[in-house]
Amino acid sequence: xxxxxxxxxxxxxxxxxxxxxxxxxxxxxxxxxxxxxxxxxxxxxxxxxxxxxxxxxxxxxxxxxxxxxxxxxxxxxxxxxxxxxxxxxxxxxxxxxxxxxxxxxxxxxxxxxxxxxxxxxxxxxxxxxxxxxxxxxxxxxxxxxxxxxxxxxxxxxxxxxxxxxxxxx
Amino acid sequence: xxxxxxxxxxxxxxxxxxxxxxxxxxxxxxxxxxxxxxxxxxxxxxxxxxxxxxxxxxxxxxxxxxxxxxxxxxxxxxxxxxxxxxxxxxxxxxxxxxxxxxxxxxxxxxxxxxxxxxxxxxxxxxxxxxxxxxxxxxxxxxxxxxxxxxxxxxxxxxxxxxxxxxxxxxxxxxxxxxxxxxxxxxxxxxxxxxxxxxxxxxxxxxxxxxxxxxxxxxxxxxxxxxxxxxxxxxxxxxxxxxxxxxxxxxxxxxxxxxxxxxxxxxxxxxxxxxxxxxxxxxxxxxxxxxxxxxxxxxxxxxxxxxxxxxxxxxxxxxxxxxxxxxxxxxxxxxxxxxxxxxxxxxxxxxxxxxxxxxxxxxxxxxxxxxxxxxxxxxxxxxxxxxxxxxxxxxxxxxxxxxxxxxxxxxxxxxxxxxxxxxxxxxxxxxxxxxxxxxxxxxxxxxxxxxxxxxxxxxxxxxxxxxxxxxxxxxxxxxxxxxxxxxxxxxxxxxxxxxxxxxxxxxxxxxxxxxxxxxxxxxxxxxxxxxxxxxxxxxxxxxxxxxxxxxxxxxxxxxxxxxxxxxxxxxxxxxxxxxxxxxxxxxxxxxxxxxxxxxxxxxxxxxxxxxxxxxxxxxxxxxxxxxxxxxxxxxxxxxxxxxxxxxxxxxxxxxxxxxxxxxxxxxxxxxxxxxxxxxxxxxxxxxxxxxxxxxxxxxxxxxxxxxxxxxxxxxxxxxxxxxxxxxxxx
Numbered sequence: 016x017x018x019x020x021x022x023x024x025x026x027x028x029x030x031x032x033x034x035x036x037x038x039x040x041x042x043x044x045x046x047x048x049x050x051x052x053x054x055x056x057x058x059x060x061x062x063x064x065x066x067x068x069x070x071x072x073x074x075x076x077x078x079x080x081x082x083x084x085x086x087x088x089x090x091x092x093x094x095x096x097x098x099x100x101x102x103x104x105x106x107x108x109x110x111x112x113x114x115x116x117x118x119x120x121x122x123x124x125x126x127x128x129x130x131x132x133x134x135x136x137x138x139x140x141x142x143x144x145x146x147x148x149x150x151x152x153x154x155x156x157x158x159x160x161x162x163x164x165x166x167x168x169x170x171x172x173x174x175x176x177x178x179x180x181x182x183x184x
Numbered sequence: 185x186x187x188x189x190x191x192x193x194x195x196x197x198x199x200x201x202x203x204x205x206x207x208x209x210x211x212x213x214x215x216x217x218x219x220x221x222x223x224x225x226x227x228x229x230x231x232x233x234x235x236x237x238x239x240x241x242x243x244x245x246x247x248x249x250x251x252x253x254x255x256x257x258x259x260x261x262x263x264x265x266x267x268x269x270x271x272x273x274x275x276x277x278x279x280x281x282x283x284x285x286x287x288x289x290x291x292x293x294x295x296x297x298x299x300x301x302x303x304x305x306x307x308x309x310x311x312x313x314x315x316x317x318x319x320x321x322x323x324x325x326x327x328x329x330x331x332x333x334x335x336x337x338x339x340x341x342x343x344x345x346x347x348x349x350x351x352x353x354x355x356x357x358x359x360x361x362x363x364x365x366x367x368x369x370x371x372x373x374x375x376x377x378x379x380x381x382x383x384x385x386x387x388x389x390x391x392x393x394x395x396x397x398x399x400x401x402x403x404x405x406x407x408x409x410x411x412x413x414x415x416x417x418x419x420x421x422x423x424x425x426x427x428x429x430x431x432x433x434x435x436x437x438x439x440x441x442x443x444x445x446x447x448x449x450x451x452x453x454x455x456x457x458x459x460x461x462x463x464x465x466x467x468x469x470x471x472x473x474x475x476x477x478x479x480x481x482x483x484x485x486x487x488x489x490x491x492x493x494x495x496x497x498x499x500x501x502x503x504x505x506x507x508x509x510x511x512x513x514x515x516x517x518x519x520x521x522x523x524x525x526x527x528x529x530x531x532x533x534x535x536x537x538x539x540x541x542x543x544x545x546x547x548x549x550x551x552x553x554x555x556x557x558x559x560x561x562x563x564x565x566x567x568x569x570x571x572x573x574x575x576x577x578x579x580x581x582x583x584x585x586x587x588x589x590x591x592x593x594x595x596x597x598x599x600x601x602x603x604x605x606x607x608x609x610x611x612x613x614x615x616x617x618x619x620x621x622x623x624x625x626x627x628x629x630x631x632x633x634x635x636x637x638x639x640x641x642x643x644x645x646x647x648x649x650x651x652x653x654x655x656x657x658x659x660x661x662x663x664x665x666x667x668x669x670x671x672x673x674x675x676x677x678x679x680x681x682x683x684x685x686x687x688x689x690x691x692x693x694x695x696x697x698x699x700x701x702x703x704x705x706x707x708x709x710x711x712x713x714x715x716x717x718x719x720x721x722x723x724x725x726x727x728x729x730x731x732x733x734x735x736x737x738x739x740x741x742x743x744x745x746x747x748x749x750x751x752x753x754x755x756x757x758x759x760x761x762x763x764x765x766x767x768x769x770x771x772x773x774x775x776x777x778x779x780x781x782x783x784x785x786x787x788x789x790x791x792x793x794x795x796x797x798x799x800x801x802x803x804x805x806x807x808x809x810x811x812x813x814x815x816x817x818x819x820x821x822x823x824x825x826x827x828x829x830x831x832x833x834x835x836x837x838x839x840x841x842x843x844x845x846x847x848x849x850x851x852x853x854x855x856x857x858x859x860x861x862x863x864x865x866x867x868x869x870x871x872x873x874x875x876x877x878x879x880x881x882x883x884x885x886x887x888x889x890x891x892x893x894x895x896x897x898x899x900x901x902x903x904x905x906x907x908x909x910x911x912x913x
Contacts, residue, residue, distance in 0.1 A: 034310040043309065048230035049223020051425070053376045054458040058839035061376055089223035102221040106213050109807045113655030114220030115376040115425030121221060139848075155848040162839060164376050164426050165655045166814030167807060168850040 018082035022047065023091030033079045038062045040078035041088060049089040049118045053162070060161035063119040064088050070126035072160075089118035092125060101125055104174035104182065112165035120161045124175045127157045131179070149179045185751055186634070187711045191703075192758035194583070194863035200668055200706075200798070201861075204730040208668040211803035215674065216423075216659045225423045228395040229380035229455050236382060237266055238309040239444050239454040240316040241437060242302040243464060244294045247529050247831045248329040251292045251301050255320035259304060264311035266450075268319065270302040271443045277532045278465045279405045279433025280502045281398065281693050286409035287433060288499065294323065295497060296531045297833035298463035303440040305452055329529040331832040333470065333495040338524035341503055346511065346577055349518030351476060354487030358478035360558040361487075366475065366547035368900045370825035371468035371818075373536045374844055377425020378461050383441035384451035391418045394438050397427040398691025399650040399684050405434045410442055419650075422682040424692075427654040429535030430465050432693045462837035466534035467825055469494040469504040471543050475551035478518065483559035483566045488516035488576075490548065495526040496533040504533065505540035509625035509879065510548055512582075512765050515572040530832045535693065537815060538875035541626050546819060546900060549622035549883030553890065562602045563887070564595050567623050567771075575765040583764035583864035586795025587623060590771040590858050594793030595621070597856050598773035607894035608912075615777040617788075618892025622883035624770030624794065626876040628865050630757045631690035633700040637666055637708035638750040639716075643732045643741040644676045651689035651701040652682050656874055657804030658697060664801060665702050665868065669709035671729025671740070687752050695768070695872025698800055700755065703866045708753030715751075719743045755867070764864045768876040770794035772816065772884035778893040783908030785889055787817055787849070792881065793856035797871035802857060805873050809855035812877015818845045820882035821901050 018029040020040070027045050038055070041047045041064070050073060053061030057075040064073045065087040073086075093099035101121050104110070111117040131153065136143045139156035147153065154175050155168075163171065200208055219225035244251075256268045272290050276299050279287040291301040304319060306312035330336045355361045381394040390412070396402045399419045407414045424431060437454040445452040456464065471494050478487030492506035503525045510521060536542065556563040571588055574581050595602070600621065610617040635649035645666050653659045658681060663674035670677075680686060689701040710724070717724040720734055720743070728735035734743075760766075771793050777786045792813050799805050822843035826835045836842045855877075861869040882900060890896045895910035 032308065032310055034314075039309060042230070046232060047223075048226065051227075051377070052229075052455070053378070054839050056458065056838060056840065058458075059376065093222055095218045095222050095224060098218065098222055102218075105221045106217045109213065109217075109803050111217070111220055111655075112657075112804075112807055112811060113376065113424060113426040114216075114225055115227065117220050118223040151852070152848075155850070158847040160846075162376065162844060162846060164374050164428070164844060165807075166811030166845070166850070168814060168845070168847050169810050169853045170807060172847070172852075 020078065020081045020084055020086060022086045023088060029082055030078050033077060035078045036074050037076045037078045037081060038073040041073060047088050047090055051115055051118055060123060061116050061119040063123040063161060065122055065126050070123050089122055092121065100178050104178050108170045108174040110171040110174040111167050116161060116163045120171055123158060123161045128179055151176065186754050187707055187751055188754040189707045190756040190758040191760050191867055194760060195867040196863035198861050198869060200868060203668045204728045205668045205671050207674055208664050209799045209802055212660060212674060212801060214657060214660045215663050227377055227423045227425050228393045228421065229382065229453055231382055231393045233382055233384060233451045236451040236453050237305050237307060237448060238312045239303045239305045239441060239452050240312040241300045241440060241456065241460055242304060242316045242319050243460060244297060244299040244301050246294055246323045246325045247297045249294050249323050249325035251294065251321060252324050253322045254302055258320040259315040259318050262315045264307035265304065265315045267305045267448050268302055269305065269440065269444045269447055273409055273443055275409055275436045275439045276300060278435035281429065281432030281535045282401050283433050284401045284404045286405055289409060296529050297831050298531060300436045300464055303444050303454065305444050305448060331528050331530065331829065333493060333526035333528055336526045336528060338493055338526045341523040341525060344507055344521065344523035346519050346521040348577065351487045351489050351518045351520040354478040354518035355476055358486060359481040360479045360555060362477040362551050362555045364475050364551050364554060364898055366473045366550065366898045368471045368543040370470045371536050371823050372462055372825060372842055373428035373430035373466065374842065375426030375428055375430055378456050378458055379435045379437055379465060380455040381438040381441040382451060382453040383445040385445055389416050390442055392438060392442060393420045395424050395431055396421045397424065397431040397652055397654055397693050399652065400688040400691055402434045403684050406438060409439045419684045420682060421652050424652055424654040427692060428537040429539065432535055435465055458839065459837045463531055463834050466536060467531055468536035469496065469533040471504060471506055473506060473547045475547055477551055477555050479555060479559060483561050483569050485514055485516035485570050487518040488514060489520040491522040493524050493526060495528050497529065498527045500532060502534050506544040508540035508544060508627050510544055511577050512575045513625045514570040515576050519577065530827055531834060538626060538878050541879035542819065545625060545880035546882035549880045550886050553887040563621055564591050564600060564602060567591055580765045583766035584860055584862035585769065586858050586860050587769040590769055590793040590795050593856050593858055594771040594773055594791060597793065598791045600773055605891060607891050614780050616780060616893035617777050618888050619775045620884045620887030620891055621771060621773045622880040622887060624772060624876055624880040626695065626768045626879045628766035628768060628871045629694040629696040630866055631696050631700045632756045633689040633704040634687035634752060634754045635689060635701055635704040635708055636687050636750060636752045637705060637712060638748050639670060639712050640748050641744050641746050645670055645672055647677060647679045647705055648686040649681060649689045649701055650684050650686045651697060652692045654692045656692055656697060656808065657801055660804060661698055661702060661800040662705050665705045666709055669706065669713060672732060695874040699866040699870045699872060702800065702868050702870060703755040704753040706868050707755050708751045711751045712749055715749055716743055760864050766865050768794065768796040768871050770876055772881040774884040774888045776885060776888040776892055778889055778907060783904035783911060785821055785902060785907060787851055787885060789851050791854040792877055793858055794876055795858040795860045796873045796876055797860050797862040797865050798869045799857050800870060805857060806855045808873045809877045810853040812875065813853050813881050814845050814850050815878040816881025817849060819900060820885035824901050
């Protein structure tokens with residue numbers, strides 16, 4: 016059986032050209048353009064997707080390395096008819112302007128909240144041992160790999176804080 | 185049917201305040217927002233165009249000279265490679281904002297390191313990228329291109345020069361004076377979406393999906409570059425992933441994609457790499473600025489001097505307009521203002537968010553802080569004492585002036601302590617803590633604009649214009665203006681933007697978009713209201729519309745009797761542009777921490793209060809304000825383009841080395857929207873807000889650094905090494 020990558024529940028054959036990044040595979044090969052290319056060098060976070068539950072920069076990995084992996088993109092988190100809690104919170108808090116970094120911010124935040132729930136410490140954490148309290152500073156630290164040039168950070172943090180507190184469910 | 189309205193007089197009727205729908209100004213979520221948060225909004229490179237080939241630009245590795253040969257054979261045998269394009273019509277620079285003519289063409293002539301010289305086209309992106317790296321190019325280099333703005337004799341800019349009274353004498357006689365020289369580094373727009381275009385031909389008709397801010401100008405620029413008629417071109421930019429000035433004019437990939445698609449007879453997509461965007465599009469010029477302030481014993485200015493040196497390539501008309509707000513912000517009868525341009529061979533200098541004030545205001549407001557300390561008065565009070573009654577250089581009244589309100593409301597909301605100010609009064613562990621403030625000012629711009637509004641027989645409305653929404657909120661505010669005027673829920677208003685098939689607006693830039701195109705929609709809606717009023721048998725002034733009905737209960741659908749009612753509004757600013765000095769004003773307040781040992785500065789909180797005319801949507805307007813303040817943090821602390829002194833190339837050409845603020849650099853930011861109606865600004869009494877939020881904010885941070893730790897710096901950005909060097913023992 017050919018190597019496959021499962022994206023949002025659908026299996027796709029791994030591309031022949033080994034140079035194809037996971038990002039270009041998503042955008043160019045299977046038409047999922049919700050994942051954005053901002054820098055192609057892992058510097059901006061616009062291409063963030065969730066692979067086997069972990070957020071990664073899809074520009075920094077080759078599609079050929081993901082045989083058998085399960086990838087969730089922004090299209091897999093929610094749709095215009097059924098947006099996720101974070102997608103709704105970003106809309107209400109105006110957590111974006113141009114919208115280009117937004118899918119990456121939302122994918123990143125989705126996985127980041129799981130990391131918080133699993134008690135993974137960050138540079139902003141008071142302790143490496145005890146359970147981590149969700150705070151603005153924790154969220155800012157953990158989201159710092161996702162750039163927003165429009166400067167919507169304050170609104171993005173407000174949206175994530177609301178969902179972290181159980182809102183927009 | 186087009187209705188033309190040329191505005192020669194202020195419109196203080198505030199008609200929109202009397203409308204009954206009650207949606208204008210409301211903090212509605214963006215109407216295109218759901219598409220953006222679900223990843224379904226298509227940006228330029230994302231249109232699924234069949235049989236589309238991929239192009240990658242090749243750029244120069246010399247500073248100045250000629251391309252003597254391009255060895256096509258070096259790549260044409262590589263897998264998938266289709267063509268190497270080096271057409272003489274290719275553009276070597278992006279067009280300046282509102283240029284309305286083709287940018288510099290002819291890729292054989294190299295004028296700066298990193299200039300596009302060819303395009304390699306292949307079946308896939310990976311093939312094109314590989315081939316572009318392998319293309320063999322030979323040059324004849326011309327040595328000695330000037331690269332240092334301080335090492336050439338600069339050109340004066342007569343338009344910007346003011347000599348009024350005798351500043352030298354005023355400085356000598358002043359009770360207090362300040363004479364300081366600042367420097368600012370270059371900045372990059374760094375919009376998150378790289379510049380991209382897909383070009384496709386159908387016979388002699390060209391369609392380009394591109395990421396552009398000003399389609400009305402861009403279509404002319406592209407037509408001239410390709411030597412074809414505008415009628416045969418369609419430009420589409422429905423979603424633009426940020427612009428900040430970098431997409432004002434057509435950029436190199438648009439023209440290259442069009443030429444390549446013609447040459448190979450297939451659609452071609454060209455997306456610039458992040459490094460190419462940094463190196464080939466636009467930089468904000470570095471500046472050197474001398475500020476001279478002369479004041480009497482009360483701190484009232486008697487003299488005002490601001491001289492600036494900026495740079496650009498030979499042949500570029502743009503000169504960073506550093507002095508733009510200095511001409512009118514503060515009084516002082518003795519004035520010297522001067523702007524000079526050094527011609528050097530770094531990449532093109534052009535518009536980056538708030539050209540002029542973005543770097544002019546942080547230096548002026550830093551100098552004002554120095555003056556406040558010398559006079560011994562509170563810095564807020566110093567500003568209040570120096571607000572002029574009218575334009576201090578031209579015999580013109582202000583259209584409206586909210587600086588005093590912004591200073592007072594901002595100070596109150598921030599909790600500004602107006603007691604005696606001395607640096608180094610508060611320390612927590614390694615950190616010095618302090619506060620600072622600055623004024624904001626950004627000139628008001630407005631331009632001719634056209635939009636079509638159709639009230640549909642089914643009682644919904646359609647707004648069409650080629651105006652763009654680059655994250656500014658255009659989609660939403662136009663739905664709100666039309667909804668307010670026609671008595672409709674904005675959900676009933678479909679807004680179509682970013683297509684040159686629609687009536688032409690001025691595009692997004694210079695913060696003029698909302699007021700200009702909003703006025704065109706207002707003009708169209710007003711005429712539709714007149715038609716409806718006629719049907720009811722009353723005058724338009726007393727026609728009340730809400731929820732699709734008149735006050736007497738007649739529905740719009742009944743009045744329309746099965747017919748659509750379409751009108752094109754054509755707004756044109758007339759004498760109002762010449763009869764007033766118009767500007768947005770504001771005030772910034774910041775609290776920072778500075779590390780005693782490392783010189784690192786952290787912004788703990790920041791607030792801005794802004795007066796920019798009518799607020800069209802409190803949510804999107806606030807977002808523009810906090811976005812601008814976020815840029816202020818970058819200007820103050822981190823953003824700096826660095827150029828190689830040997831060949832002039834931009835060294836830190838990516839987002840790892842050019843430091844835009846990230847989440848953890850940005851605290852909670854508060855914006856106070858100061859209500860204002862400016863009838864001389866536009867018939868909807870609105871001005872711009874996209875840039876005001878970064879016009880001076882960096883000085884609030886700089887002044888807070890001084891208040892915190894006693895380090896008075898005159899060079900932006902105030903990086904830890906610089907802060908540490910200026911820190912008193």
